[in-house]
Amino acid sequence: MKTLTLGLVGVGRIGQMHAQNLLTVRDQVAARGVQLEIVLADAAPETARQVADRFGLRATESVDTLISEGIDGLVIATNTATHPDLIRAGLAAGIPVFCEKPVSSDVVGALPLLKEIEAASGVVQIGHQRRFDVGYQEAKRRFDAGDLGWLHGLRAVSGDAFPPPVEYLATSGGIFRDMAVHDFDVIRWLTGQEIVEVYARGTNNGDPEIGAVGDVDTAQATLTLADGTVAMATATRYNGAGHDVRLDVQGSKDTVVVGLDDRSALRSAEPDVGFPAGTAHQTFAERFVDAYVAELVAFVELVLGERENPCTPFDAVAASLVADAAQLSLARSEPVAVPALRDVLDGTAEPVPAVDLVPFSA
Ligand SMILES: NC(=O)c1ccc[n+]([C@@H]2O[C@H](COP(=O)([O-])OP(=O)(O)OC[C@H]3O[C@@H](n4cnc5c(N)ncnc54)[C@H](O)[C@@H]3O)[C@@H](O)[C@H]2O)c1
Structure with a gap:
């Protein structure tokens, strides 16, 4: 069994949904021989702890401790304005990143980041879940x-x-x-x-x-x-x-x-x-539950190097x-x-x- 640790940062509205969906992802990838561990962090550590308790997961004090623990992939579900710096933190750690849409508050703010991602050959998947919805497909x-x-x-x-x-x-x-x-x-x-x-x-x-x-x-x-x-x-x-x-x-x-x-x-x-x-x-959350699960299964596959990036920062x-x-x-x-x-x-x-x-x- 291969073990993979994903860090989820931001446990607000969609972060809690991702935490719950990651339990389903964990079951799905276990059937393929991957043991998924999930660790949560939030700017409000107490909230991270409460959400972790609710879903039987582990929380850590901050994004810094989350990354320094040596995770294999970072899932970002924080407010939009924080996305660029958190993506940079993932790039600096050399790990694949899944980030909720949009990449940044506006495109002007995203341009330097896009260049940095391209220069570093960084692996960053953006969360446009409709691409994983069976009807759109x-x-x-x-x-x-x-x-x-x-x-x-x-x-x-x-x-x-x-x-x-x-x-x-x-x-x-x-x-x-x-x-x-x-x-x-x-x-x-x-x-x-x-x-x-x-x-x-x-x-x-x-x-x-x-x-x-x-x-x-x-x-x-x-x-x-x-x-x-x-x-x-x-x-x-x-x-x-x-x-x-x-x-x-x-x-x-x-x-x-x-x-x-x-x-x-x-x-x-x-x-x-x-x-x-x-x-x-x-x-x-209920309309697209299967698509949200599928996009995170895809992220696990991306971390494992098993697939192409299904939604690049350039596309987003x-x-x-x-x-x-x-x-x-x-x-x-x-x-x-x-x-x-x-x-x-x-x-x-x-x-x-x-x-x-x-x-x-x-
Ligand atoms: N794909 C979708 O369908 C979809 C749906 C809703 C929201 N979103 C995206 O998800 C993101 C979050 O939205 P939300 O509604 O969950 O917001 P929210 O305000 O409910 O939650 C954000 C959480 O991030 C935490 N946070 C903020 N800055 C942080 C930092 N620097 N480090 C750690 N934690 C931090 C906050 O404490 C909060 O718990 C937004 O970018 C939004 O565009 C996507």
Whole structure:
């Protein structure tokens, strides 16, 4: 039996979910002869201890002690602004890193880090879990196989049933960087095309505190892909029907919908249509539980050197570049061109200017 130790730093909302999912990962990899040990740390050591006790895991005092203990891989689930320094800590220790999305609060902040990762040949997987969801994978498989024909549209929906805490939103970078970035990532991944222009709108009709920290609670972005295909991404924090994440992939031969099943958070307005009839998902944690487990199994395989990186920092920052452009488009009320990330890194194109959250009034 081979033993592998993963350190999980950050045990807030998603860190606790990862801690729980890592128990399933541990069972899955044990069947392949890998004994997984999991150690937790958080800026609040007492919280780390409590979460560790809850899941029968071990906690350590700080990130420094976690890394100096000699772990084989680092899983980062802390607030976005802390990601770059923690990724650097993993690189300095020479260990593979899994980091929650996004890589950093804005793309300008991610550029030096991307260069450092490339220079060090660092192994860093970013947590865009939808790439591991069976529905997204099947839609990509059918598109790649030619079953859908050429695309005449994509419609991405991301709806949270209720907003996260306002304190979280204040440091999230805004709804496009925090939420719609998942849609931008899967649209790039599924189509194999870059998003070259974005025109965004947004509003705030819910809790005024969300506007007060500079975010909108509902937003839409019209996206233009490199071949001219037009796509739409919508995001809201107030989808009372439940957690609703879907993608319509509309082709000249066929259309498939990701996330349309008996638990979809929507109801038909047509008479005598009983579908969907199940209880709608309420949180991202339950909607994507299998995908979150699969992405961490993939990280274990990455640590073991058994697979390619399924979501590189370059890919994640390319999606964040679209999010930055959307945030700028929202602020300026005009379309914004998205430069190619490679050109931005090479210095032949300017990055999209970073827009900080400023109090928003509807
Ligand atoms: N992939 C997804 O679907 C998804 C969903 C939600 C959140 N996220 C991402 O996960 C990250 C965390 O979000 P969250 O909602 O769990 O936040 P959170 O505020 O609930 O938890 C963050 C935790 O990190 C700890 N922390 C902060 N700085 C630290 C540091 N320097 N060292 C150690 N611990 C530190 C905090 O004490 C807290 O316990 C964000 O980057 C967010 O974008 C991803």
